[in-house]
Each structure stands twice: as structure tokens, then as C-alpha cells.
Amino acid sequence: MRRALLLWAVLVCGACSSLAASAASGLPGPAFPRYESAAGLEAACGRHLATVKAAIGKLERRAGGPGWLAAYDDLNALGEDLASPVFLLSNVHPDPALRAASEACELRWQDLFSTLGQNEKLYRAARATRPRDDIDRELLKTTLESFEDSGVSLSPEPRARAKAIVDRITELDQAFNKNIRNETTRLAFSEAELKGVPESVWKSAARDDQGRVLLGLDYPSSVPVLQSAENPATRERMWRAKNNEGGPANLKLLAEIGQLRREYAQLFGFSSYADFTLRRRMAETTANAKRFLEEVRVAVTAREGRELDELREAKARDTGVALAQTKLERWDVSYYTERVKRERYSVDQEQFRAYFPAQESLALVMRVIEKVMGVRYTRVPNVALWHPDAQAYVATDVKTGKALATLYVDAYPRDGKYNHAAVWPIRSGSTRLQRAPQAALVVNFDRKGLSLDEMETLLHEFGHAVHNNLSATRHSSSSSVLRDFVEAPSQMLEEWVYDPRVLALMSEVCPACRRVPDELLAKARIAERYGKGTQYARQRLFASFDLALHDADAPEPMALWSRMESQTLLGHVPGSIFPASFTHVAGGYAAGYYGYLWSEVVAADLRTAFGSDKLDARVGRRYRDVVLANGSQWPPQVLVQRFLGRPTNSEAFFKDLQR
Ligand SMILES: [Zn+2]
Numbered sequence: 001m002r003r004a005l006l007l008w009a010v011l012v013c014g015a016c017s018s019l020a021a022s023a024a025s026g027l028p029g030p031a032f033p034r035y036e037s038a039a040g041l042e043a044a045c046g047r048h049l050a051t052v053k054a055a056i057g058k059l060e061r062r063a064g065g066p067g068w069l070a071a072y073d074d075l076n077a078l079g080e081d082l083a084s085p086v087f088l089l090s091n092v093h094p095d096p097a098l099r100a101a102s103e104a105c106e107l108r109w110q111d112l113f114s115t116l117g118q119n120e121k122l123y124r125a126a127r128a129t130r131p132r133d134d135i136d137r138e139l140l141k142t143t144l145e146s147f148e149d150s151g152v153s154l155s156p157e158p159r160a161r162a163k164a165i166v167d168r169i170t171e172l173d174q175a176f177n178k179n180i181r182n183e184t185t186r187l188a189f190s191e192a193e194l195k196g197v198p199e200s201v202w203k204s205a206a207r208d209d210q211g212r213v214l215l216g217l218d219y220p221s222s223v224p225v226l227q228s229a230e231n232p233a234t235r236e237r238m239w240r241a242k243n244n245e246g247g248p249a250n251l252k253l254l255a256e257i258g259q260l261r262r263e264y265a266q267l268f269g270f271s272s273y274a275d276f277t278l279r280r281r282m283a284e285t286t287a288n289a290k291r292f293l294e295e296v297r298v299a300v301t302a303r304e305g306r307e308l309d310e311l312r313e314a315k316a317r318d319t320g321v322a323l324a325q326t327k328l329e330r331w332d333v334s335y336y337t338e339r340v341k342r343e344r345y346s347v348d349q350e351q352f353r354a355y356f357p358a359q360e361s362l363a364l365v366m367r368v369i370e371k372v373m374g375v376r377y378t379r380v381p382n383v384a385l386w387h388p389d390a391q392a393y394v395a396t397d398v399k400t401g402k403a404l405a406t407l408y409v410d411a412y413p414r415d416g417k418y419n420h421a422a423v424w425p426i427r428s429g430s431t432r433l434q435r436a437p438q439a440a441l442v443v444n445f446d447r448k449g450l451s452l453d454e455m456e457t458l459l460h461e462f463g464h465a466v467h468n469n470l471s472a473t474r475h476s477s478s479s480s481v482l483r484d485f486v487e488a489p490s491q492m493l494e495e496w497v498y499d500p501r502v503l504a505l506m507s508e509v510c511p512a513c514r515r516v517p518d519e520l521l522a523k524a525r526i527a528e529r530y531g532k533g534t535q536y537a538r539q540r541l542f543a544s545f546d547l548a549l550h551d552a553d554a555p556e557p558m559a560l561w562s563r564m565e566s567q568t569l570l571g572h573v574p575g576s577i578f579p580a581s582f583t584h585v586a587g588g589y590a591a592g593y594y595g596y597l598w599s600e601v602v603a604a605d606l607r608t609a610f611g612s613d614k615l616d617a618r619v620g621r622r623y624r625d626v627v628l629a630n631g632s633q634w635p636p637q638v639l640v641q642r643f644l645g646r647p648t649n650s651e652a653f654f655k656d657l658q659r
Contacts, residue, residue: 026380027394028403028436029427033085034384038101041086045105048082049112055079060121064128069136070432072126072143073475077433080476083109084426088440090174091181091418092410093386099416103174110170114163117150135633139478142632145280151267158267165264169257176253176586180246181416187237188212196230198350200448217242218413219420220446226334227349239331243573246580254549254557254579254586261590262554271552274591282484282598282636289547289594296540296597299657303533308569311336314343330570337531345527347520353449355506355516358411361450363509365458366393368502369466372620373628374398377407387414390440395469405429405469406438413444420444420583421457423464428479428631429471437479439468452524456497463490472629483588484595485636489628491596491603498525499614529659536657539597541568546585546593602640604652609644 035041055075062071086109090102116122126144131137147153151162188208201224202213215221215238225238258273265276274286283289308328314336316326328336341347356364366377376396383392389412395405408426413419421443429437441461445454467489471479496502500518507515545564549557557579565572579585584593606627610619626643640648 026403027383027392027406029406029438030081031383032385032392032408032426032438035089035098038095038097041089041098041101041105045086045101045108049108052079052082052112056116056119056122059125060119062125064125065130066132068125068129069131069140069143069475072122073139073430073432073477077428077430077435077476079109079113080426080428084424088424088426088442089386091177091424092390092440092442094414094416096416103178106174107167107171110167114150114166117147118152118159118163119147120152123147123152135474135478138633138635139475143477149268149276149280154267162264162267165260165267169260172253172257172260173587176246176250176257177583179250179253180581180583181418183217183245185217185241185245186214187216187241188214189234189237193231193234194225194229196228197224197234198228200353200446201225217245217419219444220413223334224350226331227338228335232329232331235331235335236329240573240576242581243576243578244580246577248577248580250580250586251558251577254582257586257590258549258554258557261550262552273550273554274547277550277591281482281592281595283594286547286551286591289598290544292598292601293540293544293547293594295654296536296657299654300533300536300540303657304537305533305569307337307531307533308333310340314340328570330573330576333534333570337534341527341530345523345530347524347527349451349453351520352452352455352516352524353446355514356450356452356455357510357513358445358447358449360506360510360513361455361458362409362411364503364506365455365462367505367509368459368496368615369462370398371505371615371617373466373470373624374617374621375404375466375470375624386410389414403436405436407465407469408438408440410440410442411445412447417444418442421461423461423468425468425480428468428476429473430476430479431472432474433476435476437468437471439465441465452497456494459493459496460490463493466624467628467631470624470628471631473631473633475633478633479631481632482636483592484598485602487596487599488602488606488636491600492606494603495607496614498528502614532657536597537568541565542582543594543597545579546582546589547591549585550591601650601653602636602648604656605644605648605650606640608652 033044035044052075055078059071059075062068086102086105090099090106093099093102123144126140126147129140131140150166151159154162188210189202190212194202194213201221202215205221206214208214215225222238222242226235229235229238261273265271265273268276270276272286274289278284278286278289283292311333312326312328313323315328315332316323318336318339319326338349370376374397376398377393378396380392380394385392385408387410390408390410393407393409394403395407396403410417424440424442425437426440427435427438429435441464443458443461450458464486467481467486468479473479498521500516500521503516503521506513541564545561548560548564549555558577561579562572565578589595606623609623610616613619623643627639630639637648
């Protein structure tokens, strides 16, 4: 996953002192800002907003024409540098007061961005500017579209309403996320109730006054419980708690968000938000996205049915209840999937933790990136960041030795921290500004080691990290890419985890680490395919729900979800309110969740270029130069075609689905 980034970036000079500090630290670009208190952040927020407002005023006095686009990009760079750290801090800072101050600051930035989006002087200047080549033409085109989609051409009343709506949605999305982040649910289990769950998951957890183990809903606790608790009541409690995250309050927020998005689209003459937004995406129309999801549904339904039958049989064998009387519950799926994998393929996710110590695994993935893409990550010690766990790395070009970018890594869970996996782009690169990119990779791993699935997640997130770090676009504003393409480079890398030559690189970064036996990995590769029908069917459901939520009728989210989920093979569990924790839909993926599946088509196609050699440095370099370096300077279809030497197609994806 990854957060969207608003267009923003500089030559800051609220940051001149930090520029110097950072040069001393060995990281390219300005140092990450340090705030000692909420009041300090609030004061800096005010100063930064004033700096950007002054820069906007200056740009307003400049006529369109030669040089205007670069000046506009300078403004974006300035805004990005000053705003984006705050968007990260609200998700990772350990101090709740500082997180709250960050959120308050985000709203002030949102107000500035939405006002800027409707700036008529800048819009007129953009329209009067002629591009000097194709790269400028593409940026100018997306810049004009972005002004228009913000409402600059609307008459005064709907224009004011458009701004009010986007500002309100930001506020609602913030509240939605906060309800999940600040979730304090702890489930109490006796040791007997946790039978089957690895001791490492609960042994050192807090206990209540009756000596019961207290577990939260974070991944390192919830996933092992759902995958391995032998007691069905234990799994059910965890599943229900997980599917109530966010609570009824979030359903209300989501309903309001859906209504507001429809109203927003209507201001522009569109009947649905999906139609309004998809015309700017790779998919081009809602009909195309729906057609694609239907193709996926047809391709996976039979497989899903077979898999669920097998799980039900496994449950019947396990419980000794006759098959005809055995019902497979939602909280049985992970458990029996893992069990069948163990029985049939002798593969257990937990057994991989011994091979993948957390810090060494990070080094391994960095070494893979180095071999394939020619960029080396080196830890820079003693960089003061938002938390002692956060680490700083410099990315250096292996051939030239040039420092290219900075990557921050925040790897372990803690209270109040964003609890999924994501990369926050902090700074977009620009060759014109000689601006080094910066990003932050945030995950929540078990300190004792990673499962193979978590290794895959780490590779996925590195796909986003290098997309930022290896960007070499002319303008900083050309660095962020389309929502239905953004996952492709990450999904492409997921497969790397099953290649023994890739994992063998562990010996280079950790000679003492034991190597995953080839035979075990080969079995894991086969086992990984097991359950794909169920997984894709679920992804298809999420994507279809998201599109339906943003359809012309903007339906009530919970009623819609319960209707759609009821039509699935496992049905809907009354009392579960999954949409309350569907952060993607509340946030930037609005009518864009289909992009995960859509990007997979592109990812599978990209992968074909590597053939059987996932460490092929020649292909990797071409991939870096053609796809990653170009950001959105060219439309994604163009980049993929240049890399593959042919237009992209869905053959590899659908072939893979049948595997
Ligand atoms: Zn992702």
C-alpha cells in the first residue's frame, strides 16, 4: 500500500539550517524536521504556510509563457518539502499531542491546497503557457486537469462548495483513520484458549488481573491468532474484533464521505464520483474497470469454490463432524488454509522467522535491489528521527557512487502508530532542481523475525520506495504516478521472494544466518498458489464494493456491503462491519481500489521481461531507467510499452490466475 501524495515540493529555506545539518549527516537533501513539542510543530506549521502563501503570491504576479512551468514546479517543490513531513508524523509520531498537532496542521495545508487548486491567476497563466517538448506537455496537461478538477472553471457558488467539500472530506478521512489508529481493544485469552498460537506471539504480552493474556488487533498479534489458534471461539473473537475496527462511528463517516463525493462529481456534471475520477486513470472509464472486475470474477469463481470445499473438508476431518453438517465460517478460512498448507506441503509461515531475522531481512531486500537496479542502500547512523526505531539510509548509485536519495525505515509496531504497511513519499526528485528524493517506509514486523509473507510485504513496499528514490524526472511534480498504476512496480517484486537465488543473497549480508532450504521454498511456492482463488475473489469484492459505493446512487455503505458480501460463498456475518476499517476507500483510493487488481495485470506483464532470471541486472537497469526514473513524465502505458518493446496485455495475469 501507499499513501497518495499531493503535489508538493523546494528550495526551502525555512530549512537552510537543516540543509547544513543534513550534509553533515551524509544524507542528500534537507534533514527530516525535528519537533520537540506540539507547540513547536504548530508554530512551524504557521511559518511554513506563510512561506508557501508568499511564494504563491509571487507566482501570481508572473505571466504564463516560457519558464512558467518551472516556476510552478518550484512552488510545488516548496510546498512538498514543508507539508509532507507533517503527513507522515501524524501517522508515526509516538507523542499523541504531536500527532494531534500534525493533524491540525494537515487541515491547514488542505485548506491551502484546495484554495490553490482554484487559483484563477495561476490557471490562466498555465493556459497561456506553451510546452517546449513532450515532457512539459504532459505536465502542463495534468496541471490544467488538476486545476479544472478542483473547480477553477466553475461559477462562484459551486466553486465554493467544491472547496468546502474537499476540505470536509479531508477532515472526515482524518477522523476515520484516527478511530482506527487509536483503537485500544485488548482481547483477554487464557493460555489454553491460545493453544496452537506460537508462544513468541503472546508469551511476553501484558496480562489482566486474572492472568489472561491481553492481545491487541495489530498484525503481529491478530494474524497468528487467526492462522493458528486451534480453538474456534478464539479465532471468532479475534475475527469479530478485527471486523469491528473503526466502529459504527466510521460507518457514519464513510456514508457522509460517499454522499459528498457524489455531490462533488455532480458539480462537474457527472452523475457519479467513479465516472468523474476514472476518466483521468489508466482504466479511462467506470465501464472498463467494471468489465475488468467481471473478467476476474469469472476467472476465479470456480477456483474459489474448490478451495472453500477443501477447507470445509479439512474442518470436517479436524472436528470429526460429518461433512454435511460442517459449516465453514469466515474465521476458519485462514486457519484451515494454513493447516492444509502444512498438511499438504509441510509449509508453516511461522517456521520462516528463524531464517529471516528482522534487521538482516531488511539488508537482504536492499541487497536484492542493489543487484537488480544498481543502487546501494547504506545505513547512516545517529540520525535523530521521530522515534529511536526509525532508521535512515542513503541510496547510492553503484556505478557512479553518487548519492541519489534518502530512505527512512520505521519497522516495528508500537501504540498509536499506523498499523499497516506503506511508503510515504516525502520529497520528489527533480533533475532540473538537482533535488534528491526522500521517502519513508513504514511496516509493523515482529522483531524476532519475518514470515515469508512478511518478506513479500517488505519487497512490495520496497517497490514503492525505489519508485520514489530512483525517480529522475525533470520536474518534481512529475514524480507521482496514476493510482491504477502505482502498485505495479511493487506487485512485480513480490514474486522475487520465491526465487532461491534471491534468498541466497542472505549469505552476503548475514553469513551467520541459516539459508532457507531450497526444498522448503519450492514447497512454499506451490503452497502460495493455494488459496489464491479465495484471495482474488475477496480483492474483487473489495474493488466492486468501492466502485459501487462511488456510483450514482452513493448507497449507504453498510447496507451495500452486507448485500454484496451476502452474495459470496461464505456470506455475511451479522454484526461484522468491515467497511468501518476500509481506510483505502475513505481516503485517497476512492473509486480506485480496483487499481490493486488492475496494477497486477501490469505487474505480471512487467515480470515477463525478467524471464527466469530475477537478478538480471541488464533488464533491471533498463527497468529502472525506463519505468522508475520517468515517474509520470509519460503515461504509464507508454513507459511499459517502451520497457517491454510491445503494448502491455493481460495474458500473463490471467495465465497466472489459472496456475
Ligand atoms: Zn502497495
